[in-house]
Amino acid sequence: MLKLNDDQRRLFAEAVRQAAANSKSSQLDDIYSRFEQERVARAPTCDRSGRCCRFEAYGHRLFVSALEVARFVQQEQGSGDPDWDGTGCPFQAANLCTVHAARPFGCRAYFCDPSSTVWQQDQYERLHREIRELHDKLGVPYLYVEWREALAALQILPKAAVARRSLPVLP
Secondary structure (H helix, E strand, O other): OOOOHHHHHHHHHHHHHHHHHHHHHHHHHHHHHHHHHHHHHOOOOOOOOOOOHHHHOOOOOEEEHHHHHHHHHHHOOOOOOOOOOOOOOOEEOOOOOHHEEEEOOOHOOOOOOHHHHHHHHHHHHHHHHHHHHHHHHHHOOOOEEEEHHHHOOOOOOOOHHHHHHOOOOOO
């Protein structure tokens, strides 16, 4: 979902809180670790330009599941950039991710390396299917929402940005 209504926001926030309270949500780390091994073997190029975090400028969005956000909450309480303008990721600073260790799966699996496009799509689809199955296994409602909507539902966006926040339209 690109935009959550008030009921969806409450449902998502409750699902994340319940999952974050469950220590078994760390099973997501197993999926992340397996992907990391595959990433090391494939070695896609990352030029650390930060383009992947500037969603509107680079023509994409980041979507996350409730379990991914729960794991993020368990691992990271970063406040984000207080001057964030509502575009891109609020956790990007000087073209780098300030929550790198806790980033969601979509961030882990995305590379601007054109030679890895098919590989990363295949990995994402395969392992995201496992993430979805893990939701069922742990009894966490599977809700798949835009990253900034997820952060807003949990009220963990920079406070100044929340007041002026709206999702810009992709070109």
